[in-house]
Amino acid sequence: MTKKSSAKNPVGKTDAAHQQGVHNTEAKFAQLIDHSYLDEKGFDVVAETLQRNLATTISLYLKLKKFHWDIRGRHFRDLHLAYDDFIDKIFPGIDLQAERLVMLGGSPVAAPSDIQKYSVVQVPTETIHDAREQLTALVDDFTRVAKGYRDDSNAVDDAEDPATSDLYNGILHTVDEVRWMLQAMLDDAKMD
Secondary structure, three states: OOOOOOOOOOOOOOOHHHOOOOOHHHHHHHHOOOOOOOOHHHHHHHHHHHHHHHHHHHHHHHHHHHHHHHOOOOOHHHHHHHHHHHHHHHHHHHHHHHHHHHHOOOOOOOOHHHHHHHOOOOOOOOOOOOHHHHHHHHHHHHHHHHHHHHHHHHHHHHOOOHHHHHHHHHHHHHHHHHHHHHHHHHOOHHHO
């Protein structure tokens, strides 16, 4: 993912602690930030990936919840329960990624508009009752998200942050597992 333009983020930073327009107390905190073993360039790479992946994980959670509420038809019970199981699998990644950013001296942005801006997953506003349509959208999302975690794991490793790389690899295992299960459901000939 390319770096955000200065029009969207005046200082080119994706974490709230570095953004312009912060209150006095927050501005003082931002001046004292210690990124531990990362230089500022490395932190920029890591913070961008953490913010994007945090926003994406929150969006996956919301999309699964929306589909959980909207599912209808003969697959209702199975998918209603499966979506909650998948939510339970991905939910811990939200806190892990946010806290990792804080550990490194950053601050996760969490406003709904920021989640939408940074996420690579869009939560539908329309109601989708059809099981096949829901599953297809989720398989596409989880496939794209898995590729993003693989790429970001390499990027943060290159930025000399093996801990965040390890975090991403753990989350990637969960994303791959959920994607595999969604694809298996979609492959069921009885889905039509």
